[in-house]
Amino acid sequence: MYGGGYIHDDQKKKTDSIAEDPALLAEFEARIARGEKIEPRDWMPTEYRRQLIRMIEQHAHSEIIGALPEGTWITRAPGFRRKLALMAKVQDEVGHAQLLYSAAETLGKSREDMINDLINGKSKYSNVFNYPSKTWADVAVIGFLIDAAAIVNQVANSKGSYGPYCRALERICYEESFHLKQGHSIFVYLATGTPTQRAMVQDALNRWWQPIMHFFGPSDKMSQHTETLMRWKVKMASNDDMRQQFLNMYVPKIREVGITIPDPNLHKNPETNMWEFTEPDWNEFYEVIKGNGPCNAERLAVRRAAEDNGAWVRDALRKADQQYVTPLA
Amino acid sequence: MKIKSLDPRVSRLELDVVDKQPDAVLHVQDHWETYQVFHQRKRGEKHSSVGIVHAPSAEMALVFAKEQYGRRGETVNMWIVNTRDVLAMDYDDYDVFATTPDKMYRDPAGYKVNDKIAEFKKSNLHV
Numbered sequence A: 001m002y003g004g005g006y007i008h009d010d011q012k013k014k015t016d017s018i019a020e021d022p023a024l025l026a027e028f029e030a031r032i033a034r035g036e037k038i039e040p041r042d043w044m045p046t047e048y049r050r051q052l053i054r055m056i057e058q059h060a061h062s063e064i065i066g067a068l069p070e071g072t073w074i075t076r077a078p079g080f081r082r083k084l085a086l087m088a089k090v091q092d093e094v095g096h097a098q099l100l101y102s103a104a105e106t107l108g109k110s111r112e113d114m115i116n117d118l119i120n121g122k123s124k125y126s127n128v129f130n131y132p133s134k135t136w137a138d139v140a141v142i143g144f145l146i147d148a149a150a151i152v153n154q155v156a157n158s159k160g161s162y163g164p165y166c167r168a169l170e171r172i173c174y175e176e177s178f179h180l181k182q183g184h185s186i187f188v189y190l191a192t193g194t195p196t197q198r199a200m201v202q203d204a205l206n207r208w209w210q211p212i213m214h215f216f217g218p219s220d221k222m223s224q225h226t227e228t229l230m231r232w233k234v235k236m237a238s239n240d241d242m243r244q245q246f247l248n249m250y251v252p253k254i255r256e257v258g259i260t261i262p263d264p265n266l267h268k269n270p271e272t273n274m275w276e277f278t279e280p281d282w283n284e285f286y287e288v289i290k291g292n293g294p295c296n297a298e299r300l301a302v303r304r305a306a307e308d309n310g311a312w313v314r315d316a317l318r319k320a321d322q323q324y325v326t327p328l329a
Numbered sequence B: 001m002k003i004k005s006l007d008p009r010v011s012r013l014e015l016d017v018v019d020k021q022p023d024a025v026l027h028v029q030d031h032w033e034t035y036q037v038f039h040q041r042k043r044g045e046k047h048s049s050v051g052i053v054h055a056p057s058a059e060m061a062l063v064f065a066k067e068q069y070g071r072r073g074e075t076v077n078m079w080i081v082n083t084r085d086v087l088a089m090d091y092d093d094y095d096v097f098a099t100t101p102d103k104m105y106r107d108p109a110g111y112k113v114n115d116k117i118a119e120f121k122k123s124n125l126h127v
């Protein structure tokens, strides 16, 4: 789904000071300015490579962890059609993780290292997946609104400068549009259903609204840092712009079926044409990133168990003469 | 402390909380090698490179590729190539092709004789 706008970075200072060859850097920046893509074995600034690995890797982790809160509902889906759709969606998310890990691998970090860093907490994933999915209506809200938010982010990123990431996102965005449609379908069926069903979807939205407002990350008044990333077409849109775009597209779709957004201050200012809203609790946001959300421990434990339980199969299949090389594209 | 989940199937696993600095779960090459996947959509079209899969053998790579790159739309065929066996050109060497578009002598548009013919027809050499 789900590279949120917010990408965690606690090592920023380490590479900020690296001096790059000015001629190579100028050539690199000119290529991006011309709208050409950067390919895996091109020269690139250390900071560009580091930022991309970090971003694509966190995006990949979000896909694979994002499969968990929805996957838990497959066995309890109401009806065969819904079950088939949810299985297809969850499989897509795991497939997205594979595509994204591959794109990050072309930059020189192995998939094993990325998964280790996910499990040991060094590398983050989208905060939304550290919340529980309590009812079937949560599947509606996740599939509809979190996938929608992810699409806003991913469509922007697919126009970025790194070839393999763009190619992966092209395939991913196509599949995401099915996720959104099936989520919207469940959402509409519940919202136009019995009073119990309506109450269920309202309750789910009440619980998910804050994590959704967190999704794109805190307001990013253009810092020096963001400017470089935008010039390099690593970051393609500001967190605020993406959040505004999301609200523009989806607030009407929530309201048209009579569901209330749990923020009395949410409205579009007719003068600025911008959405105004209650700031979500950013303390909670940072606490969840640190690992203190309701489901962080469960997500990592389940991920770890999956790798541990698969170890004997992987060992049994491994050929003695295998030799890993960095994928080409 | 054991993980308590809303999902009873997860609780039944009695998973431990992952400690802050666990030993590496995965080691170098635990996820095998990579294979490049080539996908053909329709008979008569060409196979094109769509991405990679990690696999322990070409046969398994094909199984994974069918799942990863064939689960939507049309597919009639796939090829698998071990990434190790691909010899790729360096992007820096692109300049050997820089003048290729200028080689008009290789291009049908490089041969224009209508002016000559018209001139000839007007001349007294034309009987």
Ligand SMILES: [Fe+2]
Residues within 6 Å of the ligand: A001, A002, A093, A147, A176, A179
């Ligand atoms: Fe998705």
Ligand SMILES: [Fe+2]
Residues within 6 Å of the ligand: A001, A002, A063, A092, A093, A096, A172, A176
């Ligand atoms: Fe996805």
